[in-house]
Amino acid sequence: MLPEVVNGVQFALQNNVNLGIEIGSAAAIQVCMVQLPIIVLADLIYPLGFGAVFNDIHLWAVVFAVIIINYIFQDGKSDYFQGNFFFMSTV
Structure with a gap:
């Protein structure tokens, strides 16, 4: 997990924002869908007392993250100014 984050940051610093965002979102999807x-x-087979309990702030953070990732991936490209244009167009 840590190498994926480091690679994503390195690609973003090298002006390859698309690949950096793709690596970050792929790591998050891997955690949610596989791990x-x-x-x-495993907890059902051998009870360890694991409970996936999420409070309201975690739920809203996931909803907000899905909306932002959908907005970023909507046009198939990304750059550093995309968020800036979004806020300028709403004013």
């Missing part, structure tokens, strides 16, 4: 279900299934 968490495996941990839950």
